[in-house]
Amino acid sequence: MTRKTASQHPSASARQAGGDGGFTWTRPHLLGLEDLSKEEILHIFRTAESFQEISTRSIKKVPALRGRVVVNLFFEDSTRTRTSFSLAAQRLSADVIDFAAARSSVTKGESLRDTVRNIEAMGVDVFVIRHPAGGAPHYITRCTNCHVINAGDGQHEHPTQGLIDIFTIRERKGRIEGLNVVIVGDISHSRVARSNLWGLNKLGANVTFVGPTTLVPRAFQEMGAKVTHDLDAALKDADVVNMLRIQRERMTSQVFPSTEEYVRLFGLTRERLKGTRPDLLILHPGPINRGVELASDVADGPNSSILRQVSNGLAIRMAVLYLVNQAGTAMPA
């Protein structure tokens, strides 16, 4: 088992600005927001805030993870998550390996366990994994002594995206408690929706899921969300709307009559915004299908913080990489 030593926080301004709130991080892995406490989520946010300053320096690099090796183990395509985990690890001075399953010996039949154990044998410290199977990151914690970060597992969780969305809401609105957050679209296939729900509920927001009955089953009420199929009614009192992509690649049957019908009922257009609060915050985790869930002028309009989510992703991922490494010896979850 690999023994890790805690590295010092690189930003003195972080300590001056409120430090760690007296909280000690103990988790060697980040697998989902369902597992995290409110205090753990707030500690990630404090750490991310302290890392934001590093990205404003002319030399955007600190030695916090010097000598550590981070492996991006991606079995699904990605633009934002993969790039920002790579950049986050590099800003902390870690060495980064980008593993793409499509160009690896996985295509020759090598198992996930063997893939992980072979890469671990080269002396790596952290696996950042995206996988089409829910639970794959949890399984890897049982195959390796390295730290494991879930970068999206099937339809289960995407914890860093959930953290980014909630962090961006808190930055823009100044609080989470009591806010009405509406999440629209393909909820049933969405790991982002699930991670948002777990995190937002813990921090005291009211979450409403909206979409076609085929994509937003009433069963989500048992997880703590309000469920409705009337977007205009849900938007009337909304402080935040998070628009999700229709994940055609995960669908096995036609779940709504046509794209035109979907846009009419669930697309966010300038016309639809007329019935909402003027300060409605618009989010989207990306990638956007412009003209489907979001009209282009809304995606790029004054209420949108979509690119701010991407910028915040870097600080959140720096914080998560830093914290799991602080947790010392990697042990099973």
Ligand code: CP
């Ligand atoms: N939001 C998100 O996970 O985007 P990517 O699929 O591009 O990583």
